[in-house]
Amino acid sequence: MSEPTIVDLGAQVRVVAGLVAGVRDEQLADKTPCPGYAVRNLLGHLYGLSVAFRDAARKDLGPTTDTSPAERVPDVGEGWREELPRALDELAVAWREPGAWEGLTRAGSVDLPGAVAGAVVADELVIHGWDLARATGQAYEPDGAALRSAHGFLLAVAEDAGRGAGAFGPVVSVAEGAPLLSRAVGLSGRDPGWAR
Numbered sequence: 001m002s003e004p005t006i007v008d009l010g011a012q013v014r015v016v017a018g019l020v021a022g023v024r025d026e027q028l029a030d031k032t033p034c035p036g037y038a039v040r041n042l043l044g045h046l047y048g049l050s051v052a053f054r055d056a057a058r059k060d061l062g063p064t065t066d067t068s069p070a071e072r073v074p075d076v077g078e079g080w081r082e083e084l085p086r087a088l089d090e091l092a093v094a095w096r097e098p099g100a101w102e103g104l105t106r107a108g109s110v111d112l113p114g115a116v117a118g119a120v121v122a123d124e125l126v127i128h129g130w131d132l133a134r135a136t137g138q139a140y141e142p143d144g145a146a147l148r149s150a151h152g153f154l155l156a157v158a159e160d161a162g163r164g165a166g167a168f169g170p171v172v173s174v175a176e177g178a179p180l181l182s183r184a185v186g187l188s189g190r191d192p193g194w195a196r
Contacts, residue, residue, distance in 0.1 A: 005149055006101050006115070007122050012146035013092040016046065016129045017085045022138050028076070032135035033194040034128065035169070036073065039135050043084060044074030046128055050087035053121040056107040057091075057100035057114070065106045095121065119153040126150035127188045130181065134194055142181060151180055154187035 020043065028040040037045065048069065055064045077083065094100060101114045112120070126142045127150060133140030142150075158171050169189025174182050182192040 006118065007145045007149045009095045009122060009125065009146060010092040011143035012122065012125045012129070013088045015142055016125055017088050019129060019132045019138055019140070020084055023136050027136050030135055030196065032131045033190050034131045040076050041073055042128060042131055042135065043076045043080055045069065047076065047080065047084045047087055048074050049121070049124050050091040052107050053117065054087065054091045054094045056105040056117050057094035057097065059105055061106050066109050068109045119149055122146045123150040123153045126184065130185055135196060137196060147180055147184060151184040151187070154184055158187050
């Protein structure tokens with residue numbers, strides 16, 4: 001896998017935070033393209049990954065970075081409308097520090113180079129932003145730099161696996177001339193045509 005490119009995650013964080021603000025309470029139980037997750041679970045996952053990758057950027061390793069996301073289905077607490085945007089902001093600030101992209105760190109109980117962790121979090125923000133937008137009927141235009149990073153990461157993972165498996169499931173075939181977002185979504189194991 002080639003060395004990931006350093007990306008300022010601030011623009012993508014703002015996009016995701018805007019989507020979060022647009023979620024209506026009655027949508028929390030709605031299905032999402034993320035298998036097994038309702039909107040409330042997806043929001044809980046976004047909160048958990050924001051905290052874990054914030055701490056991974058800071059090299060503040062411990063319970064938040066040692067827990068695998070597969071251990072439980074996440075959910076949101078009562079204060080999610082304030083807590084999730086704050087965690088997203090802290091995530092963006094943490095990854096603006098050059099040291100975040102250097103050396104080794106840990107996230108989701110996996111040890112990995114800081115630059116790879118940065119590509120992973122860009123991918124998480126782009127793909128789960130798409131999930132949230134689709135599930136809640138909102139328009140979605142990810143930050144271009146984060147999208148390019150996510151696509152590069154997903155392409156490298158699919159090629160390294162050599163089995164057509166994406167980071168989240170089997171790769172969904174997408175036309176070669178399709179928009180970059182559709183190609184990234186397909187590489188993540190999702191159908192770009194998914195609708196509520």
